[in-house]
Amino acid sequence: xxxxxxxxxxxxxxxxxxxxxxxxxxxxxxxxxxxxxxxxxxxxxxxxxxxxxxxxxxxxxxxxxxxxxxxxxxxxxxxxxxxxxxxxxxxxxxxxxxxxxxxxxxxx
Numbered sequence: 001x002x003x004x005x006x007x008x009x010x011x012x013x014x015x016x017x018x019x020x021x022x023x024x025x026x027x028x029x030x031x032x033x034x035x036x037x038x039x040x041x042x043x044x045x046x047x048x049x050x051x052x053x054x055x056x057x058x059x060x061x062x063x064x065x066x067x068x069x070x071x072x073x074x075x076x077x078x079x080x081x082x083x084x085x086x087x088x089x090x091x092x093x094x095x096x097x098x099x100x101x102x103x104x105x106x107x108x
Contacts, residue, residue: 001067020057024050044102051095077101
């Protein structure tokens with residue numbers, strides 16, 4: 001994937017907002033998800049993976065998305081949402097991919 005993402009892979013914010021294509025990821029949620037006897041027995045973690053491209057690098061969007069999807073699925077996450085966006089003011093294409101994984105809490 002490093003060959004495709006020449007603008008880098010970043011957590012929360014990109015170091016260089018003019019480098020494309022780039023991937024920015026962040027944790028959306030890490031919270032209890034299921035309860036029994038007033039105690040949480042599982043929790044879920046959600047991530048958003050965002051691919052940013054411009055007209056000249058847009059051809060890399062699908063291969064990057066496929067790589068991200070394969071990687072996230074290989075570690076047990078499933079995609080629950082994906083949205084193609086276009087930011088008119090900056091002329092940037094933004095593909096937001098959201099993933100979720102549930103975990104069971106260990107008994108104390």
